[in-house]
Amino acid sequence: MKSAVVTFPASNCDRDMFDALEKITGKRPHQIWHQDTEIPDVDLIALPGGFSFGDYLRCGAMAARSPAIKGIMAHAERGGNVIGICNGFQVLTEMGLLPGALMRNRSLKFVCKTVQLKVENADTSFTNAYQSGQVIDIPVAHHDGNYFADTDTLDELEGEGRVAFRYVDKSGNATDIANPNGSQNNIAGIINKRGNILGMMPHPERLIEDAQGGKDGRGFFESIINRLN
Amino acid sequence: MTDINWNNNPEITDELVKEHGLTADERALMVKILGRTPTLTELGIFSVMWSEHCSYKSSKLHLKTLPTKAPWVIHGPGENAGVIDIGDNQAAIFKMESHNHPSYIEPYQGAATGVGGILRDVFTMGARPIANMNALRFGRPEHPKMRHLLSGVVEGIGGYGNCVGVPTVGGETNFHPSYDGNILVNAMAVGLADQDKIFLSAAAGVGNPVIYVGSKTGRDGIHGATMASAEFTEDSEEKRPTVQVGDPFTEKLLIEACLELMSTDMVVAIQDMGAAGLTSSSVEMASGGGVGFTLNLDNVPQREQGMTPYEMMLSESQERMLVVLKPDRVAEAEAIFRKWDLDFAVIGEITDTGNLTLMFKGEVVADIPTQPLADNSPEYDRPWVKKQPPAKIEANDVAAPNDLGDALLKMVGSANLSSREWIWQQYDHQVMADTIQLPGGDAAVVRVHGTKKALAISTDCTPRYCYADPYEGGKQAVAETWRNVTAVGAQPMAITDCLNFGNPERPDIMGQFVGAIDGLREACTVLDYPVISGNVSLYNETNGTGIHPTPAIGGVGLLKDYSKMVTIAPKNDGDVIILIGESHGHIGCSQYLDIIEGREEGAPPPVDLALERKNGDFVRAEIQSGHVTACHDISDGGLFIALAEMAMASGRGMDIKLNNGEIPLHAYGFGEDQARYVLSVPMDKADAIIAAAANAGVKAEKIGTVGGDALVVENGFTISVNELLDAHTSWMPNYMSNEV
Numbered sequence: 001m002k003s004a005v006v007t008f009p010a011s012n013c014d015r016d017m018f019d020a021l022e023k024i025t026g027k028r029p030h031q032i033w034h035q036d037t038e039i040p041d042v043d044l045i046a047l048p049g050g051f052s053f054g055d056y057l058r059c060g061a062m063a064a065r066s067p068a069i070k071g072i073m074a075h076a077e078r079g080g081n082v083i084g085i086c087n088g089f090q091v092l093t094e095m096g097l098l099p100g101a102l103m104r105n106r107s108l109k110f111v112c113k114t115v116q117l118k119v120e121n122a123d124t125s126f127t128n129a130y131q132s133g134q135v136i137d138i139p140v141a142h143h144d145g146n147y148f149a150d151t152d153t154l155d156e157l158e159g160e161g162r163v164a165f166r167y168v169d170k171s172g173n174a175t176d177i178a179n180p181n182g183s184q185n186n187i188a189g190i191i192n193k194r195g196n197i198l199g200m201m202p203h204p205e206r207l208i209e210d211a212q213g214g215k216d217g218r219g220f221f222e223s224i225i226n227r228l229n
Numbered sequence: 230m231t232d233i234n235w236n237n238n239p240e241i242t243d244e245l246v247k248e249h250g251l252t253a254d255e256r257a258l259m260v261k262i263l264g265r266t267p268t269l270t271e272l273g274i275f276s277v278m279w280s281e282h283c284s285y286k287s288s289k290l291h292l293k294t295l296p297t298k299a300p301w302v303i304h305g306p307g308e309n310a311g312v313i314d315i316g317d318n319q320a321a322i323f324k325m326e327s328h329n330h331p332s333y334i335e336p337y338q339g340a341a342t343g344v345g346g347i348l349r350d351v352f353t354m355g356a357r358p359i360a361n362m363n364a365l366r367f368g369r370p371e372h373p374k375m376r377h378l379l380s381g382v383v384e385g386i387g388g389y390g391n392c393v394g395v396p397t398v399g400g401e402t403n404f405h406p407s408y409d410g411n412i413l414v415n416a417m418a419v420g421l422a423d424q425d426k427i428f429l430s431a432a433a434g435v436g437n438p439v440i441y442v443g444s445k446t447g448r449d450g451i452h453g454a455t456m457a458s459a460e461f462t463e464d465s466e467e468k469r470p471t472v473q474v475g476d477p478f479t480e481k482l483l484i485e486a487c488l489e490l491m492s493t494d495m496v497v498a499i500q501d502m503g504a505a506g507l508t509s510s511s512v513e514m515a516s517g518g519g520v521g522f523t524l525n526l527d528n529v530p531q532r533e534q535g536m537t538p539y540e541m542m543l544s545e546s547q548e549r550m551l552v553v554l555k556p557d558r559v560a561e562a563e564a565i566f567r568k569w570d571l572d573f574a575v576i577g578e579i580t581d582t583g584n585l586t587l588m589f590k591g592e593v594v595a596d597i598p599t600q601p602l603a604d605n606s607p608e609y610d611r612p613w614v615k616k617q618p619p620a621k622i623e624a625n626d627v628a629a630p631n632d633l634g635d636a637l638l639k640m641v642g643s644a645n646l647s648s649r650e651w652i653w654q655q656y657d658h659q660v661m662a663d664t665i666q667l668p669g670g671d672a673a674v675v676r677v678h679g680t681k682k683a684l685a686i687s688t689d690c691t692p693r694y695c696y697a698d699p700y701e702g703g704k705q706a707v708a709e710t711w712r713n714v715t716a717v718g719a720q721p722m723a724i725t726d727c728l729n730f731g732n733p734e735r736p737d738i739m740g741q742f743v744g745a746i747d748g749l750r751e752a753c754t755v756l757d758y759p760v761i762s763g764n765v766s767l768y769n770e771t772n773g774t775g776i777h778p779t780p781a782i783g784g785v786g787l788l789k790d791y792s793k794m795v796t797i798a799p800k801n802d803g804d805v806i807i808l809i810g811e812s813h814g815h816i817g818c819s820q821y822l823d824i825i826e827g828r829e830e831g832a833p834p835p836v837d838l839a840l841e842r843k844n845g846d847f848v849r850a851e852i853q854s855g856h857v858t859a860c861h862d863i864s865d866g867g868l869f870i871a872l873a874e875m876a877m878a879s880g881r882g883m884d885i886k887l888n889n890g891e892i893p894l895h896a897y898g899f900g901e902d903q904a905r906y907v908l909s910v911p912m913d914k915a916d917a918i919i920a921a922a923a924n925a926g927v928k929a930e931k932i933g934t935v936g937g938d939a940l941v942v943e944n945g946f947t948i949s950v951n952e953l954l955d956a957h958t959s960w961m962p963n964y965m966s967n968e969v
Contacts, residue, residue, distance in 0.1 A: 012394025016662040051392040054478025141657040
């Protein structure tokens, strides 16, 4: 699988994403600098976590207007895979590639901890290495991860199986206490209608080796490889 | 000698000199160095350079006595941060620094810029920062300002560290009334560099260009260093404008741009603009290299209009660096900073005069010989008195509690022993994907990226011990970091110290300082654990009342193979619990005495450094040999708290039977004797470890087994792990939501 990672000013999980993709795919990803106008021909473009442009404006709003965005849009329109993790998810909503918005956490505080996610739909390009209903550990680290969409959009997402991951407790129940940020329907990650774009707040790239406390994040990347094969 | 422009220069009156914090003697020395009366800009420069914060004038006599060398020390104190050899041509670079006064006045920005400043100290040497730590002291929880200060400081540390993408991996937080009017915010940063890519500040090469990069200069922070060198009074909050404002976004860009620049061979010298901004950076670079600097202040990127030379030289605007480049490399360097959208300006060049010569609108506004300014700064041998340490409190003189279990629950749920999860969940402790021991253990552990190695880091100090007996307290602070680093299996390498004390002009406070330094020196010597960087923060007083002496220590150790690391959480039911070290039931100055009896009395536990070393070396060797599945050092709250923390970390209970002999169980369990550890080991390894300990002359005894869902101490108490966890994790969230 050929992949590329976008670096915006103050992206800070770009190196982690490079390393995770390299470890799992065996190939070093290309780098896309935010001002690039030529986008490499790859199977996957990853928008990493961080604080693009300081998050001084609405998170992701500045990044979504970078010169590189045009090429990323074109890649997405051709059916190329795009993932946005954390700040990358915020960028995808600001680009209009995914519906809804990420608001400030319900607690109004940054939250960094390992949470449990339920794989809601294992029949997607990003989840097929997991079982439907499987509960996995993945860390979150964000200040603005409170997913919001209007009722029609939520109904559509739920009805079409486009909620990829949901915050749950260890038994798989989407309780309020298991929801780290106040997201509607405990939504942690969603995909677009066509199924080639995913955004999620948790960081699968942080949990891919035993030394990091587990490998539950690997399945996410392996799913993308599986689907391409 | 250049002609000074004396226009618009006020008369340098006694009043003005005094306002700048200089004494009559210091003024005379300044005039002697200059050979004339200073200009206002020069007065400002002398005032900040000779402030306590920048000159260490009260402390350097004593600091000089600390051990700073070892075969693995590459750079000790004197550089922006200390550097140690961690093998394979790699170096770990670290330092801890205080940002106390600004954090009391404006907690968010004070703490945030504390983090920013210490990160710059580390990456200015060529290191990529890989971990942030902190040591925080707050006043009594019920103080009306304390929630505001705590939440502001935590948000500030998180707001800055999270954005720059350096994980904040641990630290410590205490509460004590002595900090009611003067909290302590000590921030530590650790970075990694290749040994042949370490950058220093000494400038060289007459004619080489001096470059300013980073943020623009504004009027913020003027006289921050002077503020940090004065006692607090009721009107200190009027000093809010002297607190700088942090911009972590720019810092992140500056890290990337500087590391990109330093990966080339263009850089001659580089220095961050920290306290006293452009003044201290240019003076240190020039005096360090034995050269002069001519700076044209008109070229300094400015955020505001009409800034005077005085303001530009004293501004403490954040996220700025000064770089000396090789000639003819300016355009190449500029391209890097433009790529990262940062200001870049050639503001001067190196001269052979030895002077810092400042030009403004075509005129000379200051011309100071840098060597005497930097090196002949005042040095004081302040009078000091040693306080008689308090008498020891005997275990039998402290009555047993009504219920030992209730006492334990009260302690694990107390302000000082409860879980800090509420704090560290606000810090991104996992970014960079190399954090392999999360906050909450003995030491944080981060991998050396792409290798099998890892660094273990711990910040520690027990101020109540230091107050009771500065010498023993100083030893204990060093020993506790050494123990914490050991307890994860790492070899302790070196420390950074952040020495927070009251007004050094008071002999009793100076006595605390001297006593603590004596303790630090002895511990560092016996443990082979040199001081490689640090910072002194004096005048931590409000209205004449000093803080508890707080020599915070940041210790760093190396794990050559991180797969050997252990945590405090026992792994398997049936594992055997072994107590290492000698337990005498030292109850004086303990958390038990404070929390249960409401008494802050007695001598602190003495630190036998030879014993400390023997026990620690034994424990580390056993961990390295793979025989130990969990290890926890014993510190605040003694053995019972250590056992409770291990049970809570693993969710497993323990059955414990103690051989306390004549010592009352509450003193045995809550006593704070030093040089002790609790190990959890597989049953089939336990006898071998006991035998090995006997061979090494280390006291080791089996005290129980892992299993069940309760911590059970025979003849003591049975408490479920869940009950412990409820008490432990609820205090701080409840406190912060005004429920306690």
